[in-house]
Amino acid sequence: MTKFKTVIEPFKIKMVEPIKMTTYADRKKFLDTAHHNIFSIKAEDILIDLLTDSGTGAMSAAQWAAMMEGDESYAGCRSFFKMADAVRDLTGLKHIFPTHQGRAAERILFSIIGGEGKVIPNNTHFDTTRANIEYNKTEAVDYVIAEGKDPSLDYPFKGNMDLKKLEELFEKYKGTKRIPVCMLTITNNSGGGQPVSMANIRATKKLCDKYNIPLFLDACRFAENAYFIKLREPGYENMIIKDIVKEMFSYCDGATMSSKKDALVNMGGFLAFNDDKLFTEVQNIEILTEGFPTYGGLSGRDLAALAQGLREVVEEDYLEYRIKSTQYFGHKLIKLGIPVLKPIGGHAVYIDAKAMLPHIPPEQFPGHALCCALYLEGGIRSCEIGSLMFGKEDAQTGAFIPAQMELLRMAIPRRVYTQSHIDYVIEVLDEVNKNKNKIKGYEIVESPPFLRHFSAKMRPKNI
Numbered sequence: 001m002t003k004f005k006t007v008i009e010p011f012k013i014k015m016v017e018p019i020k021m022t023t024y025a026d027r028k029k030f031l032d033t034a035h036h037n038i039f040s041i042k043a044e045d046i047l048i049d050l051l052t053d054s055g056t057g058a059m060s061a062a063q064w065a066a067m068m069e070g071d072e073s074y075a076g077c078r079s080f081f082k083m084a085d086a087v088r089d090l091t092g093l094k095h096i097f098p099t100h101q102g103r104a105a106e107r108i109l110f111s112i113i114g115g116e117g118k119v120i121p122n123n124t125h126f127d128t129t130r131a132n133i134e135y136n137k138t139e140a141v142d143y144v145i146a147e148g149k150d151p152s153l154d155y156p157f158k159g160n161m162d163l164k165k166l167e168e169l170f171e172k173y174k175g176t177k178r179i180p181v182c183m184l185t186i187t188n189n190s191g192g193g194q195p196v197s198m199a200n201i202r203a204t205k206k207l208c209d210k211y212n213i214p215l216f217l218d219a220c221r222f223a224e225n226a227y228f229i230k231l232r233e234p235g236y237e238n239m240i241i242k243d244i245v246k247e248m249f250s251y252c253d254g255a256t257m258s259s260k261k262d263a264l265v266n267m268g269g270f271l272a273f274n275d276d277k278l279f280t281e282v283q284n285i286e287i288l289t290e291g292f293p294t295y296g297g298l299s300g301r302d303l304a305a306l307a308q309g310l311r312e313v314v315e316e317d318y319l320e321y322r323i324k325s326t327q328y329f330g331h332k333l334i335k336l337g338i339p340v341l342k343p344i345g346g347h348a349v350y351i352d353a354k355a356m357l358p359h360i361p362p363e364q365f366p367g368h369a370l371c372c373a374l375y376l377e378g379g380i381r382s383c384e385i386g387s388l389m390f391g392k393e394d395a396q397t398g399a400f401i402p403a404q405m406e407l408l409r410m411a412i413p414r415r416v417y418t419q420s421h422i423d424y425v426i427e428v429l430d431e432v433n434k435n436k437n438k439i440k441g442y443e444i445v446e447s448p449p450f451l452r453h454f455s456a457k458m459r460p461k462n463i
């Protein structure tokens, strides 16, 4: 770790991608055309894109070089074995199936182990995970600790599982085989990119063992989680990241992974597990829907880049820069008096839109309103994680059921933006904050049956 305050990007830029400048008037037009849904705006009309950290990272020279060595053989390609070795080296898991992205791994897993009457607990299911579970007529339940639901509370491991609630569930369904798996999402994305402590992973596994339930990690941001353990959990401060990662995975029986995050690639994922009985069923669905099991929806070159990415993501210098630059961003917002979720997470800074815009009720989507304001003011794209994403209507009464929190997530693509880009975002947010009372709520004009935030048509409330 450097003794200096300024944490520099631990890389030089070899290739640049121009950003097209836009005016407020341009952006107003683009937002109207997109029916006020930020997903429908063309990427070229965005100045700083903080929509997601998923698949938006920059690859290293070593990854690009590895791509040239990608083996495109249909079956048994060399790149698969390199990828599987890299995954096994970190996770110790036996069976490894590449998939085109994380949700494909989820779909395969839940279509096999899910089904009517079954329940799958997690600290907090990510939206695609929940949707894939529910699509298979399975119940998805979230048992993050109470501290994890209070955006203003500073607590080191807000992603931890509530073990008491988990045990109650295990007790309730004891001996019924209705809980096919327990999951832990590291870091807890929907709860603010918050880490899970090693002690909690270990204790969750112990409880799972007691009730004979396998534990799977939703491992998208495993390296960031490991770095937080190193920073915050006594006993881990002198351990190398790779060993922390290995210990984390030693407590699980399997993992779903979106390689678009902590494998530093633009596309890819995998499903990994130890259970030999699951192997054949997974292989069958993999062949049916993703492709032959040694490529699983990916090119050989993608697998090669993924293998190299997994080596780079556990480098200490990279993780120090990654976590500290996100903290830099968040702490500047705190200084400006903007209510952010605390402590600052690994991959994103989350604004508590409910606290920032108290004049907009949850049913008028304060997070979405802030998202649109940020785009109009500075061309910045962010993502609502609140009632537009998770809000529901009561099946009987039609009454609005809000999400647990109304957040605006600004996710940081890996190795893409420099400190001056982030300083610009901070300046724009300062301006938006000064004029926040003028921001209006929104209503839904048209909405699809699933995952409505991706494509719903919206309009500002005229009150």
Ligand code: F0G
Pocket: 051, 052, 053, 054, 101, 102, 103, 104, 126, 128, 129, 185, 189, 218, 220, 257, 258, 259, 260, 268, 269
């Ligand atoms: N699990 C978690 C915790 C995630 O954050 C994501 C994706 C997935 C699973 C699904 O992976 O996109 O490769 O299919 N999160 C992205 C995000 C989309 O913006 O946070 P995927």
